[in-house]
Amino acid sequence: xQRIGVFVCxxxxxxxxxxxxxxxxxxxxxxxxxxxxxxxxxxxxxxxxALIRNSIKEHNLTGVVVCSCSPRMHEATFRRACESAGxxxxxxxxxxxxEQVSWIHKDIEEATEKAIILGRTAIAKLRLNTPLTAGESxxxxxxxxxxxxxxxxxxxxxxxxxxxxxDIVEKSPTIGGxxxxxxxxxxxxxxxxxxxxxxxxxCAQNEKIDILTFSEIESVKGFVGNFKVGIRKKARFVNxxxxxxxxxxxxxxxxxRGLNDFNMNLNTRPAIYIPFAQAIPNVAIIDPExxxxxxxxKCGLCAMQCPTxxxxxxxxxxxxxxxxxxxxxxxxYKPISxxxxxxxxxxxxxxxxxxxEFERIMNAAGPTSGHLERPSDHKQPxxxxxxxxxxxxxxxxxxxxxxxxxxxxxxxxHAMLVREKYPDTQxxxxxxxxxxxxxxxxxxxxRAVEQYGVNYIKGxxxxxxxxxxxxxxxxxxxxxxxxxxxxxxxxxxxxxIEPDPSVRKIATLLTTSIDTNNFLTExxxxxxxxxxxxxxxxLSGVCQGxxxxxxxxxxxxxxxxxxxGLLAKDKLKCNASTAGADEMLCTGCSxxxxxxxxxxxxxxxxxxxxxxxxxxxxxxxxxNPAVCQGCGACTVTCPSGAMDLKGFSTKQIMAEVDAICKx
Amino acid sequence: xxxxEQVKIIKERSGTDASKCMKCGKCSGxxxxxxxxxxxxHQFVSMIEKGEIEKLLNCKAIYNCLSCFxxxxxxxxxxxxxxxxxxxxxxxIRMQGGNYINSEEIPQIVDEQIPxxxxxxxYRKFNK
Numbered sequence: 056x057q058r059i060g061v062f063v064c065x066x067x068x069x070x071x072x073x074x075x076x077x078x079x080x081x082x083x084x085x086x087x088x089x090x091x092x093x094x095x096x097x098x099x100x101x102x103x104x105a106l107i108r109n110s111i112k113e114h115n116l117t118g119v120v121v122c123s124c125s126p127r128m129h130e131a132t133f134r135r136a137c138e139s140a141g142x143x144x145x146x147x148x149x150x151x152x153x154e155q156v157s158w159i160h161k162d163i164e165e166a167t168e169k170a171i172i173l174g175r176t177a178i179a180k181l182r183l184n185t186p187l188t189a190g191e192s193x194x195x196x197x198x199x200x201x202x203x204x205x206x207x208x209x210x211x212x213x214x215x216x217x218x219x220x221x222d223i224v225e226k227s228p229t230i231g232g233x234x235x236x237x238x239x240x241x242x243x244x245x246x247x248x249x250x251x252x253x254x255x256x257x258c259a260q261n262e263k264i265d266i267l268t269f270s271e272i273e274s275v276k277g278f279v280g281n282f283k284v285g286i287r288k289k290a291r292f293v294n295x296x297x298x299x300x301x302x303x304x305x306x307x308x309x310x311x312r313g314l315n316d317f318n319m320n321l322n323t324r325p326a327i328y329i330p331f332a333q334a335i336p337n338v339a340i341i342d343p344e345x346x347x348x349x350x351x352x353k354c355g356l357c358a359m360q361c362p363t364x365x366x367x368x369x370x371x372x373x374x375x376x377x378x379x380x381x382x383x384x385x386x387x388y389k390p391i392s393x394x395x396x397x398x399x400x401x402x403x404x405x406x407x408x409x410x411x412e413f414e415r416i417m418n419a420a421g422p423t424s425g426h427l428e429r430p431s432d433h434k435q436p437x438x439x440x441x442x443x444x445x446x447x448x449x450x451x452x453x454x455x456x457x458x459x460x461x462x463x464x465x466x467x468x469h470a471m472l473v474r475e476k477y478p479d480t481q482x483x484x485x486x487x488x489x490x491x492x493x494x495x496x497x498x499x500x501x502r503a504v505e506q507y508g509v510n511y512i513k514g515x516x517x518x519x520x521x522x523x524x525x526x527x528x529x530x531x532x533x534x535x536x537x538x539x540x541x542x543x544x545x546x547x548x549x550x551x552i553e554p555d556p557s558v559r560k561i562a563t564l565l566t567t568s569i570d571t572n573n574f575l576t577e578x579x580x581x582x583x584x585x586x587x588x589x590x591x592x593x594l595s596g597v598c599q600g601x602x603x604x605x606x607x608x609x610x611x612x613x614x615x616x617x618x619x620g621l622l623a624k625d626k627l628k629c630n631a632s633t634a635g636a637d638e639m640l641c642t643g644c645s646x647x648x649x650x651x652x653x654x655x656x657x658x659x660x661x662x663x664x665x666x667x668x669x670x671x672x673x674x675x676x677x678x679n680p681a682v683c684q685g686c687g688a689c690t691v692t693c694p695s696g697a698m699d700l701k702g703f704s705t706k707q708i709m710a711e712v713d714a715i716c717k718x
Numbered sequence: 719x720x721x722x723e724q725v726k727i728i729k730e731r732s733g734t735d736a737s738k739c740m741k742c743g744k745c746s747g748x749x750x751x752x753x754x755x756x757x758x759x760h761q762f763v764s765m766i767e768k769g770e771i772e773k774l775l776n777c778k779a780i781y782n783c784l785s786c787f788x789x790x791x792x793x794x795x796x797x798x799x800x801x802x803x804x805x806x807x808x809x810x811i812r813m814q815g816g817n818y819i820n821s822e823e824i825p826q827i828v829d830e831q832i833p834x835x836x837x838x839x840x841y842r843k844f845n846k
Contacts, residue, residue, distance in 0.1 A: 518748055
């Protein structure tokens with residue numbers, strides 16, 4: 056016979072303002088098996104927990120029901136309270152009467168009735184609970200960082216600093232990400248490469264860090280502490296170990312007309328190339344679409360010229376399998392495609408460029424060696440007009456509904472750089488709002504206006520068109536209430552940013568959740584911002600939401616701290632709610648084995664006695680409890696009802712359903 | 719009918735939610751009739767939201783709007799300034815209670831070159 060204690064929480068007035076807590080505890084006291092039913096202002100407080108602990112001892116309770124907030128908030132708290140009073144922690148049930156009752160109902164009578172029903176449901180389930188014990192699993196002391204931009208670099212460096220091994224897997228031929236393409240950084244105007252490349256070198260030289268560039272995640276198995284990841288190392292047709300990065304091949308290559316994606320396609324590069332001077336690894340790569348040798352077998356100049364014989368036209372993709380305890384996702388962003396914004400003429404006029412293209416134009420290592428030239432005729436522009444919020448804050452379906460967060464600051468930066476280097480250039484900026492929260496950020500923007508004389512126009516551009524050699528920007532000035540036609544030599548669009556498209560596949564492989572804008576979801580918006588809801592998966596940088604560099608670096612370090620905390624443990628407590636098959640019911644169909652995402656189920660041949668001395672060998676499912684994460688996929692798949700989950704058995708679920716339906 | 723009810727009716731008739739406007743001004747940035755509009759497209763959205771109906775009912779812009787829908791097309795927030803302008807225009811015409819186009823006079827003034835859309839829009843502008 057179970058002896059159940061019921062504890063109804065007021066949650067200050069969060070619950071008690073809408074739910075008659077006195078009535079709930081009085082009604083639930085009448086339920087069979089309930090020996091004590093109480094209510095208290097804050098069950099989660101030390102006094103509230105003491106109430107539970109004392110009642111367990113005093114009334115010799117075998118089970119506890121707490122009617123309070125969501126179990127996601129305080130289930131662990133109450134389990135600990137039960138455990139410290141000598142009760143098995145799995146003999147606790149939480150009825151959620153806050154998120155599911157008081158916060159969503161207005162009528163007190165209705166809400167009280169629903170709270171009582173949910174309390175009865177928890178009691179019905181608890182009657183069938185049995186004590187469970189959680190096993191333990193070892194932690195593999197190695198982390199994987201997916202993405203080698205500033206977020207991934209910072210996370211990897213911090214994890215390595217703590218003494219753990221880290222692999223960075225980067226899909227492009229070099230680490231560095233978007234930051235490597237930037238010219239200067241706000242709000243200090245120091246050069247992006249000068250602060251990023253030392254960190255890239257640190258990664259390369261750190262013996263704890265292994266960098267796998269031009270590689271992608273192919274498969275992920277396992278669970279927190281024990282991930283098995285398949286990584287595809289794509290063929291770069293150059294032996295990484297032999298190549299010294301001397302660059303002879305890139306000079307000799309006759310096929311020089313490939314678009315240079317590092318320079319945002321503003322100039323060309325040879326078929327064999329090193330992405331940029333400070334690339335890590337400093338190793339050449341061949342573009343097979345462009346290489347004459349790989350396309351039609353004629354050429355081979357680079358192989359002849361290479362002093363270390365590093366060129367290998369026969370190289371194939373290679374799959375490496377590695378094991379990790381934790382995974383950091385740092386897949387970053389890209390600017391959105393502007394195909395829905397024809398009014399700005401991006402695809403029509405060469406002199407309409409995106410901000411990231413403008414970064415390359417202003418960059419000393421860029422296509423114009425840092426000279427401000429417009430792409431069409433290489434003339435130095437005298438009037439530049441910037442348009443902010445291109446595709447950001449757009450709920451019409453053409454762009455993105457969110458604020459991209461970084462554009463106000465980098466546009467102010469661009470304007471200052473232009474006015475600093477070319478003081479005779481007129482710079483106009485169309486803005487909807489200037490959003491500059493952050494240390495020294497608003498001061499930075501005001502400097503652009505007050506010291507650099509940048510012409511900020513509150514309003515938006517409706518159309519960009521060509522008149523002779525020049526572009527005309529038609530827009531509104533809402534402060535002066537007039538429509539402007541500004542003749543400009545160049546137009547720069549602050550395009551919205553979106554998560555890198557590769558993140559969708561990665562999120563699927565990691566079984567972690569993604570929001571409607573393809574940003575990865577954090578476990579808690581405020582209190583768990585770097586953890587994903589999937590244990591062992593952590594989020595670093597823009598893959599979680601738009602961020603600038605300082606914020607990305609802070610988050611990357613926070614992420615590393617969480618990874619270090621995990622890797623520092625020798626063993627992790629496993630989940631106690633594991634699945635198990637009733638061998639007498641199992642038909643050996645293998646369906647559960649196929650759906651198990653953790654590879655916890657195997658099939659064994661087992662001998663059964665049939666009576667009368669006869670035996671039979673049957674194929675039955677067997678669950679490895681150390682690997683099972685208790686997701687329940689097998690139990691709902693099993694056609695014969697053989698598979699059941701401890702703590703969430705079919706009987707328990709049906710008892711809950713019955714308790715709800717009886718009312 | 720008081721002005722509050724009028725605002726409600728105009729909002730309803732326009733079928734657009736002016737509170738979604740983020741005041742970017744792109745509608746007025748694109749408006750080809752901007753100089754002829756004594757009240758600009760973005761002001762229509764803001765004034766209907768604030769309930770400033772008197773000025774709207776007495777403005778010239780409701781007749782000068784080309785109904786080209788450039789403002790609707792460009793709005794990043796799915797607000798339709800042209801629909802609000804049209805709803806105000808309709809309200810004015812209904813208040814006046816008269817028809818300014820007589821269908822019997824149409825055949826004399828019409829020639830084959832006039833697009834049918836123009837006739838429809840003429841009716842919408844000038845008739846009850």
